[in-house]
Amino acid sequence: DIVMTQAPLSVSVTPGESASISCRSSKSLLHSNGITYVYWYLQKPGKSPQLLIYRMSNLASGVPDRFSGSGSETDFTLKISRVEAEDVGIYYCGQLLENPLTFGSGTKLEIK
Amino acid sequence: QIQLVQSGPELKKPGESVKISCKASGYTFTDYAMNWVKQAPGNGLKWMGWINTQTGKPTYADDFKQRFVFSLETSASTAYLQINNLNIEDTATYFCTRYNPSVGFAYWGQGTLVTVSS
Numbered sequence: 627d628i629v630m631t632q633a634p635l636s637v638s639v640t641p642g643e644s645a646s647i648s649c650r651s652s653k654s655l656l657h658s659n660g661i662t663y664v665y666w667y668l669q670k671p672g673k674s675p676q677l678l679i680y681r682m683s684n685l686a687s688g689v690p691d692r693f694s695g696s697g698s699e700t701d702f703t704l705k706i707s708r709v710e711a712e713d714v715g716i717y718y719c720g721q722l723l724e725n726p727l728t729f730g731s732g733t734k735l736e737i738k
Numbered sequence: 739q740i741q742l743v744q745s746g747p748e749l750k751k752p753g754e755s756v757k758i759s760c761k762a763s764g765y766t767f768t769d770y771a772m773n774w775v776k777q778a779p780g781n782g783l784k785w786m787g788w789i790n791t792q793t794g795k796p797t798y799a800d801d802f803k804q805r806f807v808f809s810l811e812t813s814a815s816t817a818y819l820q821i822n823n824l825n826i827e828d829t830a831t832y833f834c835t836r837y838n839p840s841v842g843f844a845y846w847g848q849g850t851l852v853t854v855s856s
Contacts, residue, residue, distance in 0.1 A: 665842045667783075674833055674846035675775075675783065686844060718783055722842050726799040727773075727785040 628653045628721050632730035639709045640738045647704045647733045649719035654699040655682075663723040666695055666704045669732075670715040678717075679704065711737055740764035742834055742847035749853050750824050757820040758850045760834030767815035768792050771837045774808065774819050777849070778830040788837060789817060824854045 629652040639645045649664065656662045666679040677686040679695035682702060692707045706713055714737055720729040745759040760772065774786040787798040789808040796808035807820040821828055834847040 667843070669783075674849055675835075675843070676846070677842060677844045680841040680844075684841075686841060716782075720783070720843075725797070729783040729785070732782045 627726055628655075628724065628728050630719050630721060630728050630730035632717075632719055632733050634733060635731075636734040636736065638736045638738050639706075641710060642708055645706045645709055645735060647706075647717050647719075647735075649697075649702045649704070649730050651700045651702070651721055653723075655702075655721050655723050656699040657723060662697070662699065663721055664695075664697065664702050665720045665722060666693075667718045667720065667729075668713075668715050669718065673715075675718065706735075709735075709737070713737075740836075740845050742836060742845055744832075744834060744847040744850045747851040747853070749855065752825055752854055752856055754824050754854075755820060755822045756824060756852055757818055758832055758852070760817045760819070760847050762815045762817070762836070765836075767812060772808075772810075772817040773835050773837050773843065775833045775835060776802075776830045777833065778827075781830075786819075786832075791817070821852070824852075826854050828852060829854045 631650045633648045655664050662682040664682045667675040669675045683695045694705045716732040716734050718729045718732050741763045743761045748756050768791045771788050773788040776784045786802045789796045805822045809818045831849040831851045833849045835843040836845040
């Protein structure tokens with residue numbers, strides 16, 4: 627199984643500042659078709675996960691452009707610019723390259 | 739608009755069974771596979787598997803091959819998750835989520851909390 631390792635466990639951010647979350651996969655998520663199958667989700671308290679970034683760097687529909695994704699074959703970063711109070715929750719990375727699909731253990735974002 | 743609406747919370751005893759529904763609307767049900775994800779209390783997301791909505795063929799992750807059944811009622815645009823012989827470790831919120839090959843899991847149900855307690 628592909629293991630997704632996130633860091634840090636939690637992050638506390640002042641509104642208006644930036645935050646970065648890292649995710650590392652145990653295997654390259656770059657397919658031969660050139661697509662990197664890593665995704666980012668935000669689960670707000672008491673809600674379902676919502677898709678933020680697909681295929682490593684593509685912004686999902688309706689997601690503010692304060693969110694961005696980048697990375698290589700095994701190391702990925704979600705950056706949140708100008709953090710707002712509504713960004714609190716748990717952020718998960720996940721891979722859709724191969725079954726079983728797997729997720730990171732999550733990074734909790736709090737506001738200072 | 740696209741929606742996945744799940745059935746309400748369930749309280750069950752060990753050994754009982756539960757069947758959760760996920761009703762889709764706003765798109766052609768058979769155009770996209772349906773996946774199921776488990777979230778135990780205070781824990782992260784665990785993929786359970788998926789069902790091909792055109793053929794009805796299910797695929798289960800290893801941890802969910804024994805007591806779990808994915809099924810469909812295509813005429814009602816509804817997917818089901820049945821868990822048999824429930825145990826305490828099945829206490830969790832279960833999500834259905836639609837898989838789009840282009841963007842992944844863009845739509846999720848609201849989740850169904852299953853509590854197993856004697």
